[in-house]
Amino acid sequence: MEKLRYERPVLKKLETNMPNKFGLRTEYVPKTHIDGVAVKDLIKEYGSPLFVISESTIRKTYKDAKKAFTTRYPKVQFAWSYKTNYLGAVCNVFHQEGSWAEVVSGFEYDKAILNGVDGSKIIFNGPDKTEEDLEKAIKNESIIHIDHLDELYSIIELTDKLKKKPKVAIRVNMDTGIYPMWDRFGFNYENGQAWDALNKIMRSDKLELVGLHCHIGTFMLTAQAYGTAAFKMADLALGVKKKYNHDIKYIDMGGGFASKNTLKGSYLPGDDTNPTFDDFAEAITSALINSDFEPDNLPMLVLETGRALIDDAGFLLGTVISNKRSSAGKRTTIIDIGVNILFTSFWYDHKISPAQPFTHYTEDTTLYGPLCMNIDVIRESISLPLLNKGDNFVIHHVGAYNMTQWMQFITLRPKVVMIDEKGKAYVIRENETIERIIAMEKVPDHLKEFEL
């Protein structure tokens, strides 16, 4: 006779009208498959932990976002935010869908070129562009978004050397009624810095002012702030037209759209409460269309949203190492995923689903990672079904930032797999090996030998 599936015995005190920090149980079905591929098979073949990216989810999310904007505004261009996830395969899905590249460093710039993006379709943001980076960008006719006056002067100097007229925009920061106000990047709208920079560009006659850029914050939970930002950007563009009779070709509203993740401290899940693409699109496009632009001469709208486009497509598969109890008797579970590879667990209460069937019994649990450090906590409090040692689980919405901000710490980073639209899995980034890590080190001769 086949044995029954084992579940550890559990006793749970029933409490009514006692709200607690664990919240309600949220897991009703196991996540056994991703795009038709069994989680167990993926772990068996590629190991645990394992990042899995769903190509079809990326394409669907992109199409949803594009539809939200293009049904409201005639000229829309997305630019893939490399810093959110710059794995070549991920970038190329976005490029196939029509996204330009948006980069914030020389490294990312080179990555975009290596991915095959035409230089003129690269937007170069960020405060740290070296002279070498700028020269490369000017030669390739990329669009440079100027962050500060030192950069502006460097570009003007380079124009004499390169005999080219670079295509530039300025990054504008502004008060949109949200906190914190991101005023460290670019030139301020309210105090006149932005106009100062625009005047310098227009009067130098050595640069071609093609656009205006802003990026008001990250994981924005209100769409209306974008409406305020778009209104101020339109005001600047119209001011340039009036003063210099110069058309601004595009307004780049940056990114910062919230994904479906749940920020720590939120009472309700992000799935239910975060603004949708339609909300963001409505706020931005209404502000632009209602401004004084001639209806037939609207600037192109550029969007650099990263997180909201890739988060949902990323899954992180893992395995339970052990179940323990804390000194106070609370259930704690150790898993093989630490904050070194799941950086976003510092910000989010990630949704976690068991990868095998379970009963409706749950325990309030703290999920610890495997790092030998006290800060390695994946969920401080989660009501989870009863997981045994060796059981697998899936962490949802991990596509953004984790595969760029992860750290090699005490262990090696895992493989990343992409499942294509036909349900075939491809390794898109190999796991690290100790040889690869050591290959970068050098031990001086006098330190090579020792006796103990």
Add this chain to the structure above:
Amino acid sequence: MKIKKNIATSESGYVFNPSTGESFSVNPIAIEIFNFLKEGKSYEEISKTMLARYNTDEATFEKDYNDFMGMLKQHLLIETENEKEN
């Protein structure tokens, strides 16, 4: 160890302690252990039966059994030495 005599249990996994007024829910495997304990069965007997019925190993069951007993003690559902004498 034995479950206190006055503890009421239902087949569906509801446990009530009339002394304190506290209620608990337990999963099916816990009900089985609960019933074995009420019958006064030893760990060895319980372990043998459970390992034959469920897909698990002895080490895992022993660890989980001890953890479960800890929970029963913490919630005062196990007979104390004094109660045994009475």
